[in-house]
Amino acid sequence: MNTKLLMVASALVLGVAGLSLSFLPHEILAYTSSQANSGIVFPLILQLLGAAYLGFAMLNWMAKANLIGGIYSKPVAIGNLAHFFIGGATLLKAAFNNPELSFLWAIGAVYTLLAILFAKISFTHPIKDTASSST
Numbered sequence: 001m002n003t004k005l006l007m008v009a010s011a012l013v014l015g016v017a018g019l020s021l022s023f024l025p026h027e028i029l030a031y032t033s034s035q036a037n038s039g040i041v042f043p044l045i046l047q048l049l050g051a052a053y054l055g056f057a058m059l060n061w062m063a064k065a066n067l068i069g070g071i072y073s074k075p076v077a078i079g080n081l082a083h084f085f086i087g088g089a090t091l092l093k094a095a096f097n098n099p100e101l102s103f104l105w106a107i108g109a110v111y112t113l114l115a116i117l118f119a120k121i122s123f124t125h126p127i128k129d130t131a132s133s134s135t
Contacts, residue, residue, distance in 0.1 A: 003126070006117050007064035010080060013110060014057035021050025032101075056083065069126035077122040084115035 020028065025046035059076065066073045091108035098104065 001069070001117070001121055001124075001126075003068040003121055004064050006114075006121065007060045007068065010084075010114055010118075011057045011060035011064065013114070014053045014060065018050045018053030018055075018057055021046045021053060023050075025050070056080075067126055069121040069124055072126060074122075077118060081115060081118040081122050084111050084118055088112035088115045 025043035028046060029042055056079075060080065063073055063076045066076070068077050088108055088111035091104055091111055095101065095104035095108050
């Protein structure tokens with residue numbers, strides 16, 4: 001599996017989410033809920049979440065050239081797997097409970113796809129993939 005492409009894709013997804021949450025928290029709250037002017041707490045939480053997403057995006061971008069999978073860069077692979085698996089499950093549960101919020105389905109699908117790909121690279125040996133593709 002081409003882990004560089006996966007790391008770039010996850011960095012872009014997290015980077016877009018991080019920038020959006022950091023710079024547009026009031027607009028996101030207005031779009032997603034009826035209580036857009038809910039004080040300072042919710043926008044602040046969204047901005048902090050955006051900062052975490054941007055940090056994770058930078059980690060993935062910087063690690064894109066590393067060999068990912070097996071024992072190589074295990075913390076990066078497992079951190080991404082945990083984030084995307086838990087996030088995907090949470091988003092899909094919310095989408096099932098609120099079918100009128102169609103954007104949750106799309107975001108949940110992206111998260112689930114990234115979780116599956118990070119699970120594959122977390123629990124397979126990267127050398128085995130390169131050896132089998134060269135024959």
